[in-house]
Each structure stands twice: as C-alpha cells, then as structure tokens.
Amino acid sequence: MDFTYDDEQQALREAVRGLVGKAYSDYENRRRAVAEDPGFSETVWLQLAEMGVLGLPFEEQYGGMGAGAVEVGIVAQELGRVLAPEPFLTSVVLAGGLVAAAGSEEQKAELLGGLSSGDLVLAFAHAEPGSRWTPTAEAVRAESAGTGWALSGVKEPVPHGARADLLVVSAALPDGGTGLFVVRGPGVVRDGYRTHDSGRAARVVLDATPATPLGTAEDRTGIIARVLDAARVAACNEAVGLMEVALDLTASYLKSRKQFGVTLNTFQSLTFRSADMYVSLELARSMxxxxxxxxxxxxxxETSVAASRASLQVSRAGRHVGQEAIQLHGGIGMTAEYSVGSYTSRLTALDHLLGDGDHHLGLLAAGVSGYDEVDPLP
Structure with a gap:
C-alpha cells in the first residue's frame, strides 16, 4: 500500500500550509482570533473559500472540487498544525457532507454552493443531552405541521451553532427512524458559549420550529452513520497535525531548556519519553x-471499522502525546500564554466530539465474533 502523496496532493498541502501558516503561525494571532465571537477569523474563512478548500469534497457542479478523503485529510492536518479555529471539520465535512449525501438538487446547489463560496456556515445539530455518539435522534422529534414539518426538543452541544447561518438537524420521525431537516430563520433559541479548547458551541432549543426536510422526510440513519465516519477520519487527520507540532515543540524545548547546567535532552529518560511520543504519532499517522x-x-x-480503528489509535496517541508534552514542558506547559496546552485541549475536544477511544473500542469488541477463527501459533 502506497502511503506517499502525489504531486497534486503535495501542492495542496503546501498551499494550505502557506495560507493558514501566514494567519496563525504566530500563536498570538490565534489567541486574538478566538478571543471574540464567532471564535474564528471570517477573513481566513473567505480565504479558504477562495482557495477552493471549503468546496474540496463536493462535486464540481455544486461549486466543489470533487476531491477524496485523502485530500480532506491533508487539509485537516494542516489546520491542526496551527490550531486553526475555522469550522472546516464541523461545517464542511460534517454538515456539508450530509447535504451532499441527502439533499435535493436544489438544496445541494444552494447550500453547498454557499458553503463553498464562504457565504454560508453550516452546523449539524445532532448531539442530545445524555446521548453518546449514536447516528439516531430521540430527544428532538419531528411532527407534520400542515404542508410542512415542525421540530421540538433540545440539541447540545452544537459546534458553532450560534454563528451558523442555518442548521442541519436530526430528528425522530413519527413512524420511526431519524430524519434530517434544514432549519433557518425564527423559532430557534441558540445559547452560544465558549468551549475549553477556545472553540464555540451552542444549546439549541426548538419549539414547534418550522423545518424543511433535507431531501425527503425518511429514515436517514445510514447516511448519518456514513458521514459521521467520514468526519471521524478527518478528525483523526487533524489530530495528527496537532500531535506533530506538539512533539516538535517538546523536542525543541528539551534541546534549549537547561537544568543543572545542561540541556534537558541530556537526560536519557526524557529523551526516551520523547521517542515514545514519536512512536505514538507515527502509529496514529499511519492509521x-x-x-x-x-x-x-x-x-x-469497511469504512465504519476503519474509522473506529483509526479513532481508537488516535485517541490513545493523542492522550499520550498531549500529556507528555505538558509534563516535559513543566509549569510553562500549563499556562494560557504557551501553545502546548492549547494543542492538548484541542486533542481532548476532538476525542470527545464524535466518540472517544473507549466508545470505539466497544464497537470493535462487539464485532469480534464476525471475524474468521484462526489457529493459534504453535
């Protein structure tokens, strides 16, 4: 299996790295961007649109580029490297992926076209208080209202739900199953707040809120599951970018910080610990x-199993690399003025966004009986 990028993929990596690197290579620029709502730079969002990044996974007829998961992963890694706060993962991969998979031709043209051009920010309102990363909805219910539909219930957390121009909402259908609906305009209460990784989320309250089916009002559980898997893989790639820089920062610190008159990398035990971080990173990168x-x-x-396997490995690697990065930095690693703690915080947020390591380990363990038996080695 060839794990090397071709020339076009390398060019994409360099282009995205140049854009977001210029915006956020200085950690203070990132701190200023997340200090005020909406929690990211509208200017960088439009620049990503001009480069074609926001339409990357969508078909060309809807303003996209028709790229695959590897290209999406390259972008996610580069955004992770600089802790870019723009909602590429949640708006483009997740909400946009649902529109691309379930929307009507008119909805795809309008919503994906607006998203690709940077004019729209979409959010997927799916998580419910007490739920744990399932592709179904229960607390929010859809009811037929005349010639249309109305939704009632609570969604939380909804990443960037306060800023989003419209919401893609999952809801339990009257006859069973989970449907997808587009909600815009009045009738929605959005209480936005800041998350521990300096991102934004919202509590969304729906009370007989008018909604339009995304495509048709039928069970979309399978589509939701597939798009969630795609988002998990993209999140894994973002985590790889985060871990790569966290390791680089740690290695540089060990080479420059002195204790007892010598640099910290003189101490063999610390060097071994940073080497273990490298092993975790490379395993996560390959997965x-x-x-x-x-x-x-x-x-x-196959994609569901692959997404769970990668998520499990990246979850373990992210916890290991993040914790060690802070430990090896000492007290400065705990300060808000230094970036390494923010990298660890983002790794933690990604781990819990779409299912943590324990969740995916449980899914994989439940499917063990489906594999063929093999004879043990003598």
Whole structure:
C-alpha cells in the first residue's frame, strides 16, 4: 500500500500550509482570533473559500472540487498544525457532507454552493443531552405541521451553532427512524458559549420550529452513520497535525531548556519519553492515512471499522502525546500564554466530539465474533 502523496496532493498541502501558516503561525494571532465571537477569523474563512478548500469534497457542479478523503485529510492536518479555529471539520465535512449525501438538487446547489463560496456556515445539530455518539435522534422529534414539518426538543452541544447561518438537524420521525431537516430563520433559541479548547458551541432549543426536510422526510440513519465516519477520519487527520507540532515543540524545548547546567535532552529518560511520543504519532499517522484510503474506496462496513480503528489509535496517541508534552514542558506547559496546552485541549475536544477511544473500542469488541477463527501459533 502506497502511503506517499502525489504531486497534486503535495501542492495542496503546501498551499494550505502557506495560507493558514501566514494567519496563525504566530500563536498570538490565534489567541486574538478566538478571543471574540464567532471564535474564528471570517477573513481566513473567505480565504479558504477562495482557495477552493471549503468546496474540496463536493462535486464540481455544486461549486466543489470533487476531491477524496485523502485530500480532506491533508487539509485537516494542516489546520491542526496551527490550531486553526475555522469550522472546516464541523461545517464542511460534517454538515456539508450530509447535504451532499441527502439533499435535493436544489438544496445541494444552494447550500453547498454557499458553503463553498464562504457565504454560508453550516452546523449539524445532532448531539442530545445524555446521548453518546449514536447516528439516531430521540430527544428532538419531528411532527407534520400542515404542508410542512415542525421540530421540538433540545440539541447540545452544537459546534458553532450560534454563528451558523442555518442548521442541519436530526430528528425522530413519527413512524420511526431519524430524519434530517434544514432549519433557518425564527423559532430557534441558540445559547452560544465558549468551549475549553477556545472553540464555540451552542444549546439549541426548538419549539414547534418550522423545518424543511433535507431531501425527503425518511429514515436517514445510514447516511448519518456514513458521514459521521467520514468526519471521524478527518478528525483523526487533524489530530495528527496537532500531535506533530506538539512533539516538535517538546523536542525543541528539551534541546534549549537547561537544568543543572545542561540541556534537558541530556537526560536519557526524557529523551526516551520523547521517542515514545514519536512512536505514538507515527502509529496514529499511519492509521489516519489508511482509514482515509479505505474511506475513498471501501464499503460502508469497511469504512465504519476503519474509522473506529483509526479513532481508537488516535485517541490513545493523542492522550499520550498531549500529556507528555505538558509534563516535559513543566509549569510553562500549563499556562494560557504557551501553545502546548492549547494543542492538548484541542486533542481532548476532538476525542470527545464524535466518540472517544473507549466508545470505539466497544464497537470493535462487539464485532469480534464476525471475524474468521484462526489457529493459534504453535
């Protein structure tokens, strides 16, 4: 299996790195961007649109570029490297992915076109208080209202739900199953707040809120599951970018910080710990890229397993690299003025956004009986 990028993919990496690097290579620029609502730079969002990044996974007829999961992963890694706060993962990969998979031709043209041009920010309102990363909805229910539909219930947390121009909302259908609806305009209460990784989320309250089915009002559980898997793989790639820089920062610190008259990398035990961080990073990188390749060509079941395997490995690696980065930096690693703590915070947020390591370990363990038996080695 060839894990190397081709020339076009390398060019994409360099272009995105140049854009977001110029915006956020100085950590203070990132701190200023997240200090005020909406929690990201509208200017950078439009620049990403001009480069074609926001339309990357969508078909050309809807303003996109028709790229695959590997290209999406490259962008996610580069955004992770600089802690870019723009909602590429939640708006483009997740909400946009649902529109692309379930929307009507008119909805795709309007919503994906607006998203690709940077004119729209979409958010997927799916998580419910007490729920745990399932592709179904229960607390928010859809009811037929005359010639249309109305939604009632609470969604929380909704990433960037306060800023989003419209919401893609999952809701339990009267006859069973989970449907997808587009909600815009009045009738929605959005209470936005700041998250621990300096991102934004919202509590969304729906009370007989008018809604338009995304495509048709039928069970979309399978589509939601597939798009969630795609978002998990993209999140794994973002985590790889985060871990790469966290390791680089730690290695540089060990080479420059002195204790007892010598630099910290003189102490063998600290060098061994940073080497273990490197091993975790490379295992996570290989799994994320492999899962991206499976997503591009595998069946639904294969991509689901690949997404869980990658998520489990990245969850363990992220916790290891993040904790060690702070430990090896000492007290400065705990301060808001230094970036390494923010990298660890973002790794933690990604781990819990779409299912943590324990969740995916449980999914994989439940499917063990489906594999063929093999004879043990003598």
């Amino acid at each position: 994320a890229l492999w899962a991206s390749m499976v997503l591009d060509g595998g069946s639904g079941e």
